[in-house]
Amino acid sequence: MRSLDEFATAKLGELEGSSLRRALVDTTRVTGIWLLRDGRRLLSFSCNDYLNLTHHPAVQNAAVEALQVYGVGAGASRLVTGNHPLLGELELRLARLKGAQASCVFGSGYLANLGIIPALVGPGDLILIDDLSHACLWAGARLSRAAVVPFRHADVGHVGALLAELRGRHQRALIATDGVFSMDGDIAPLHGLAALAHRHDTWLMSDDAHGLGVVGGGRGSNFVQAVPADVPLQMGTLSKALGSYGGYVCASAAVVELIRNRARTAVYSTALPPAMAAAALAALDVIEREPGYAALPLAKARAFARRAGLPEPASPIVPVVLGEAGTALDASRMLADEGFLVVAIRPPTVPAGTARLRLTFTAQHPDDEIERLAELVRSHVLSAATTCATPVQ
Numbered sequence: 311m312r313s314l315d316e317f318a319t320a321k322l323g324e325l326e327g328s329s330l331r332r333a334l335v336d337t338t339r340v341t342g343i344w345l346l347r348d349g350r351r352l353l354s355f356s357c358n359d360y361l362n363l364t365h366h367p368a369v370q371n372a373a374v375e376a377l378q379v380y381g382v383g384a385g386a387s388r389l390v391t392g393n394h395p396l397l398g399e400l401e402l403r404l405a406r407l408k409g410a411q412a413s414c415v416f417g418s419g420y421l422a423n424l425g426i427i428p429a430l431v432g433p434g435d436l437i438l439i440d441d442l443s444h445a446c447l448w449a450g451a452r453l454s455r456a457a458v459v460p461f462r463h464a465d466v467g468h469v470g471a472l473l474a475e476l477r478g479r480h481q482r483a484l485i486a487t488d489g490v491f492s493m494d495g496d497i498a499p500l501h502g503l504a505a506l507a508h509r510h511d512t513w514l515m516s517d518d519a520h521g522l523g524v525v526g527g528g529r530g531s532n533f534v535q536a537v538p539a540d541v542p543l544q545m546g547t548l549s550k551a552l553g554s555y556g557g558y559v560c561a562s563a564a565v566v567e568l569i570r571n572r573a574r575t576a577v578y579s580t581a582l583p584p585a586m587a588a589a590a591l592a593a594l595d596v597i598e599r600e601p602g603y604a605a606l607p608l609a610k611a612r613a614f615a616r617r618a619g620l621p622e623p624a625s626p627i628v629p630v631v632l633g634e635a636g637t638a639l640d641a642s643r644m645l646a647d648e649g650f651l652v653v654a655i656r657p658p659t660v661p662a663g664t665a666r667l668r669l670t671f672t673a674q675h676p677d678d679e680i681e682r683l684a685e686l687v688r689s690h691v692l693s694a695a696t697t698c699a700t701p702v703q
């Protein structure tokens with residue numbers, strides 16, 4: 311269709327004009343930290359494989375064994391024939407780690423958020439969402455057809471004011487937030503949000519994709535403080551620190567049972583492959599057995615930030631906000647010439663004017679390379695940046 315191609319070409323032209331066109335780049339990961347791209351071997355600071363478990367022998371072997379015995383795909387949704395016993399075993403382990411009664415796994419974290427939120431709230435209900443929340447939390451919220459009202463990032467006072475104003479007009483209400491914010495690395499004020507949620511009979515949901523395995527002793531963002539925050543809906547992914555693939559939510563037994571019945575992305579989508587569940591189980595073994603190992607990504611992020619002259623990070627994610635998309639792309643290219651893969655993050659993934667380098671630190675990053683990277687960022691990136699060179703707080 312000519313109009314279709316013309317539409318696509320015009321759209322791409324617009325994106326190109328504002329440095330926002332993206333391209334897929336063939337990338338072959340060869341270890342947990344090294345990869346091949348454009349004929350170069352680069353040390354990656356852009357993978358979310360915080361514990362490098364994608365390449366851990368025990369995790370790989372668990373997946374291979376499950377593949378050979380149970381096959382590659384699950385063959386059907388869980389309610390039909392896809393409910394392999396490994397899924398239930400994984401759910402018990404996730405619930406135990408998160409201090410919840412039960413959990414439900416999904417095909418991915420994105421699918422989890424698309425399924426969970428519409429299963430719990432709908433037209434006539436209210437969702438308050440942190441305005442820097444991940445795209446799939448927004449997508450799930452919008453899909454529910456509840457009233458979606460954003461609140462200023464991590465601003466508990468704003469949430470309180472919105473609840474005081476709006477709560478009475480809605481039947482059910484949900485507060486949705488990232489636990490660890492994916493592009494800024496800061497941690498949500500979960501205790502403050504939990505207190506408000508209790509006061510206003512509102513349900514609190516955290517998306518802890520970047521918390522599980524790496525903060526709070528490996529248990530995630532609501533375990534960072536001595537007393538855990540009361541978060542009745544703890545969602546997350548198996549695809550980051552666990553090095554596998556899939557998503558989950560931990561909640562009470564009743565809520566999980568409802569989600570199993572009503573979350574459309576669980577009911578009408580093929581079940582998580584057994585091998586991914588086997589890999590996630592092996593990854594949980596590593597995290598629970600080796601807390602010192604799980605603490606490494608954050609320790610390395612902090613060492614980097616000290617050396618580069620950046621504020622102390624709360625998670626293994628360190629943003630270097632540069633402003634314009636072109637500035638971030640130039641910095642990324644310079645670092646690639648030095649052997650580092652640090653992908654530039656641009657709008658719409660982050661708000662306009664806050665394009666950035668986003669660095670993720672992982673357990674196996676060599677300390678001397680971290681030092682060299684910190685020096686480059688301090689002397690070549692931060693010094694050249696004309697706009698705010700500090701994380702959005």
Ligand SMILES: *Cc1c(COP(=O)(O)O)cnc(C)c1O
Nearest residue numbers: 418419420444492519547549556
């Ligand atoms: C990556 C991510 C997701 C999506 O998880 P997938 O398993 O990759 O689909 C959801 N929320 C946040 C905050 C994320 O960073």
